[in-house]
Each structure stands twice: as structure tokens, then as C-alpha cells.
Amino acid sequence: MADSDLANLSDQLALGAVLLYVVAMVGYALDLGFGRRRARAEAERAEPVEALVGAGGGGVAEAPPAEASAASAEEEGAERVERDWGRFAILINLLGWGAHLGMLVTRGLAAERWPWGNMYEFLSAIAFAAVTAYLVVLARYKARFLGAFVMVAAVLALGVATIWLYTPVGPLVPALKSYWIAIHVTAAIVATGAFTVGGAATILYLVQSRREERGASGGALDMLPGAQTLDRLAYKVTVFSFPIWTFAIIAGAIWADEAWGRYWGWDPKEVWSFVTWVVYAGYLHARATAGWKGRRAAVISLVAFAALLFNFFGVNYLFSGLHSYAG
């Protein structure tokens, strides 16, 4: 296949991925919106908790609460419908993920390099990392409730990338010709994707804990797990992403030493990745030792996520620094 055919294929796959994600998003939303009564949700709630703790070393399985088995026939019917929406959404999500992967691979083949040399490619790759992180969380912790929210983020990111940032396939500028792009940028992408999933869980945690405090019930939010579970999920995902982010920064510093002759020069990108790092470290610290817990810690983690987003959009478009591939 000629490079231009591959490039076209990549663009079509991007479109396909967006469409599939939109359908999956609707499916996940229906899954959240229909069916299960509170009792059901309650019963399922125990499940992710076990899974979360189990990751630390084989939790003890508990029998589901008694009221769960008392569901009437009518409810079971409703449940089947709802479960089917969930399955449908996951299936479409997986198809979208495949298209998304294909998009990145064909792009890389067409350009004959790592497909993250400009903002279009970079943002597409972050969206891919976020969806992948979600699928991992889905498999490990049965966190299907995050699906709708991650799909929204993925659709937004891919949409912004294709509409405003689109760049035709082309060679790298000399500044980016280095094997460090595979190390530094890949780490930044993986960490950003995972932080995004952590951010989604954190926002849901804040909403849910406020609701639980007020004793509110009803509506689609009943289908979410309890606040504690969400909080733990957010924590786990962030604990996973943080070392990768740290690694990305250190790799960036080594690369900067190689390319610009200094490992740290307070370039705007360096400043903001440092700020992001410190604030996430503050969150993890607050969570790991006594002191700030719960909502206050969650707010810190959202501040860190905001710094991360600002580093991407704000720094690349507002400031001129050495990371000036954004133009």
C-alpha cells in the first residue's frame, strides 16, 4: 500500500473510532439510566470493592447481601435489558478501540516513524491511552460505570484533534529525531491517559459522596458504586500513573540535556510538568498517610489534573518555549 493510501486509511479509521465511541457512549448511558433498582446497585456494589482490595493480595469473597436474591421476576426482566445495553456498549467500545489502534498504526506506517510527532497525533494517542486504561480498569475492577464518562473524554479529544489540530502525514522536524521520542513521549501519553481515567473516577467520587452525605437517592447515579469504591479506584489508577509521569519527566530531562544542553531550564513545559508532579504527589501523600482524606484529597487530585490539561493545551498554545512543536 502506498503511504498516501495508508494515511487516508488512518484518517478513516479515526472517523470510525469516533463514531463507534459515540455509539458506545450512548450504550453506556442507557446502561446507567435503565433498570437496576437501588437494591441491585447495592448488591453489585460489593463486587468492585472486593475486586479492588483483592488486588492487594486475594480478598475474602463475601456472599451477596440477602435482599439481592429477592428480586422479582419483573425486575429480572428489566435487568436483562439493562445488562444487554452494558454488553453492547462494551462490544462497540472494543471495536472502536480496535479502529483507534488501527488509526495510530497506519499513521505510524505511513509516516515511517512513531505516530506522535505533532499535536494531532499526540492528542489522538492520549485518547487511545485513556480508552485503554479504562478497558484495563474494566477488566480488573469491573468498573463499567466509568464507560460513559471516558467515552465522552475520548470523543472530545479525538474530535478536537481531527477538527482543529489535523496535520497531514509528514516527517519529523530534526529536534524530534531521537529515540527519546519513543521513551519520553510514550510515557507522557500513557500517564496522561491513565490520569484521565483517574480524574473521571475522582469527579464521580465527589458527586457520589456529596449525594451520600445528603442521603439522596434515585436517578442514574444510583447505578454508580459507593463513594468509597470510587475513591479507591481513583487512588489506584493515580498510584499507577504517577511513577510513569515521573519517568516521563526524567526522560524529558535526559533528552533536554541531549538536545538543548541542559537538563532543566524552567521552560514553561518543564514548569507545568513539575507543578503537575508536585500536586499529584501531594494528593498521594495525603491519601497514603494520615491527614487529608476524602473530598479534600480528591480536590487536590483534580487540581493536579487541571494542571496536566493546562500543560497540554495552555502551555502549547499560549506560551512559546522550546517545546514549540505546537504551532
Place this chain on the structure above:
Amino acid sequence: MTQAQREDTGTSVEQTGRAAGGSRTGSGGMGPLGWLRWGWRQLTSMRTALILLFLVALGSVPGSILPQRGQAPEKVAEYLAEHRTLGPWLDRLSLFDVFAAPWFAAVYILLFVSLAGCVIPRARQHWRAMRSAPPPAPRRLSRLPQSASFRTDRDAEQVLAQARELLRRRRFRVAEGADSVAAEKGYLGEIGNLTFHLALLMLLLAVAAGAMLGYRGNIVLTEGGAFANSLAYYDQFTPGRRFDPDRLAPFSIRLEDFRASFVTDPGPQQGQALDFTAEIFYRERPDGPEKPYDLKVNHPLGVGGAKVYVLGHGYAPRFTVRDGKGDVAFRGAVPFLPLEQRTFTSEGVVKVPDARPEQLAFQMVFWPTAVADTRNRQIVSRFPAPLNPTVSLMTFKGDLGLDSGVPQSVYRIEGIGKTLQPVRDGSAVLKQGETFQIPGGAGSITFDGVQEYVSLAINHDPGRGPALAAAVLAVAGVIVSFTVRRRRVWVRAVPGEDGRTVVEIGGLTLGNPTAEFDDLVAALRRDDPPADEAAERSGAGSADETEE
């Protein structure tokens, strides 16, 4: 372990760190010494270190928003010219030199002191804790965040022996009491924490040492030109405060050829750079052998402890200038400043102080691939490579002012309209090989051809290796400290009234309770008949959400 902590088991794990300073003070009123001690304790607490770290991050933010002198002095000047009232105020707060500002230094020096003051007593404390026995079992194990109890037909000795064995196998440190076993593990968490703090200290030291002992400088090298590493050759040189110029490594570099390639396919990317290579030869010592090297972006040369980087490149057109008497007053290549990367339209000046009777100067624009833009009746450059090199020039004569002793930029002519006057009809456009006769018999200028130059940065930073080691250590430490928790388990077995043995197990973990506790309980119970009617679980199991 102090007595106070032993009694207060509920928080003892958390307190081990702070105990060192805390037990000594607190008696009597607060004299000046008391306040000092209090201040020191505040400064060296973990929380203060964390807040200071936050402040460093916060303080660096204006440095990313406002232009900085260290990076772009011309933008600072521009900003000051545009913001006449706000600018000077920001300047007074050092906001254009954030990373060299006294307040920024104050924050990180405080952080430095705080870290040192925090980590040293903590390390001593931890060393002691690691060698002393785990604290004995508190009276009521059921009050602990994690607890369980059951009855069994085995006798107490058997159960305790099993517990010891089990806990040892799980790499707990175990101590025996009369009717109980105490165990503790997870010391690595604290070690990780201490490592992180020490590594942060090391990092700050390495950065400071590198900046003090090293140097950085810039040079411009035209094809065929050479450079020897001594102060006289640098266009710009910034030594560290403790740098000794006699220690400049005696290497030398010669630029043989510079090659650049660009995207030629028509389209939006036409003219984008693909590759630059500076083909150089260098010697480590004046009497050493000459070695070749391909210097590129992302491919610096390491020589004599210094590193040499390509910062940029440009064109240096060659000219011959004859003066009014017909003598050659100037011959050579003059580096021009690129105005734009995509087309490499560049500007520069040629100053001819040797021209007689009057000195000459030329202000020029250079187009590597000149084409006529018919619509605007202008010349533009279409491509960054020299396919049709062309210069336009404007001639001045008079006094260049070079004798006044004030240093001048090689890219600008000073004194236009004062000591230097434009020559009437002194403008021309020249292609390679063409000559312009300056009106009034003032001489001529010939555009002989084009060479390329590279601008190089040379630096020596002895702190880079230690800084990297410290950063890696800090990360390893912080990850360990986030993931490994100090935890204690106690098992007590006593004969009950019914003759069966009552086994009580209690667990205390800093942070979240772990599933490990449930595994231990399950393992201890394994030998008992499953339907043990007295089995009861209380408090927090793994599914419990309490985090105390």
C-alpha cells in the same frame, strides 16, 4: 519507642516519625529558646516540607507566564515597554528572573533546611525502631482497626507456635510475650520515605554544584572556521560562581561542512527541515590526533568533560569590498541572522572600517531562493536551501564609530544619520558573482558566494550525573513509600472458661487496612473444623471501608 507511644497503640505507627524531637520539649514555659525550638520543629515537620514543595511549584508558575531574562531578554524589554506601570512593579518583585529571585531562593533554601532537619532525626529514629522488638500486644485487641477472634480445641501454645511460624514465613519481625505474639513489618515504607527526602537533598545539591562549578558559552563557526576552547573565542560566556577559567579543557573544533536537507515536495510541509549535520573535526588536546564527528541536533559531542551542541544555523554570504582607491578593504564571509525558519530569509550587515577615504557599511537582506513576488513587487524567498542566492543592499559611508571603544553588535549598524550617511542611489540587488559600483566613486562590493555557519553551545555541568542519580533514587523512594505500609499484628491465645482456647488477633496498619490480615486469620483457623460456632469476626475486615 517511648513509653507514651507504647500505651497509645491507636496512633503509634504514625507517630514514630515525629517522636524524636517531640519527647524532649514541652516542659515549662516558652522562653526565647522554647520558641526557637518550636520554630525548628515546625520547620522540620513533614507537613512544612510538603507546603514548601508546593510553594516552589507555585512560585515557578509566574516564570512560565511572564518572559524571563535568562531565556528571552528581548521579550522582557518588549514587555516592559508595553506595560509602563505594571512592568516596573513586576520587575521589583523579580518576576522576570523568577528562578534567580531572592524569594525563590528563600523558599528552596527553607525546603532544603526543612528536609535536612526532618530526615536526619527520622533516620536515626527509624534505625532504632528497626532494631528494637515490636511493641507487645495491647490489652484489648478487639479495639484495633482490624480484629478477629475464634475458639479452638488446640491449646494456646500450639496456636502461638503456629502464629509465630506463620508470621515469620510472611517476613514479619516477631517478638513473644507471655500469652501473645507481636509482629511488625513494612519498614521499607519508611526507608523509601527517608530515601526520597535524602535524594531530594542530593538533587538540590547536585543542581547547585553544577551551576557553581560549570560554565556555558556560545560560539558561531563558519564553514572552514575553527575554534579553540578559551575565553577569547566565545561570543558569550557564563561561568559558574566557582568556575576557574584555567580549567577549560584545551580542545579545538574545526567546521568542515554544514549540510541541511528540507522537504521538497510541494505542499504545506515544503521547506520544513529534515536534517542538519555539521561535519566537524576536533582535537582533545592541541597535540592530539584530529577526529571527525557528525554534530547534529540530538547528537552532541562530548569532549574534555564538556558537551558541544548545535543550537542553530544560518547563512554567511561572502563579499569582497573595494574602496575608493581600488584597494581590497574587506574580503570574507559574514554571518546573517535568519528571520524565518521556513524560507531562511536573513538579514545582516557588513562593516568596512578599512575603506578609504571614508569607512563603508552595508545593510542587507539575504534570500537563499529568491523569487519575485509579482503582486507586491517584492523579492521573497521560496525555499530555505540556496538555490538562487540573492542579496539586497543599502550603502552607508562615514564613520562607523568603532574607535570609540564601545562594543557594537555585529548584526547592527550604529550611528545611521549621525556619523554614517546613506549613499544616494546606493541600493542594489545582487545575485551571486555580481558586483555593484557604489555611486560617487566610493568603491564596489561583490557578492562572491554563500557559506553556512552553525551556532554552537558549549557547556560543562559536573552536576548532571549526580542529579540524575538523585532523581532516580527519589522516585524509587517515593514509590516504595507510597506502596509499602508499616503494619503490626498481634495474636493472643488464652484458655477460655469452657476449656477451649480463645484466639484473638489484632491488626494495625498505617493507611488502608490490607487484605493480608484476613489471609492471616484464615491461615490460623485453617486447622479447625469449619463450622466453629463461636467464630466471630468483628471490626474491619478487608471489605471494610474505614481508613483510620
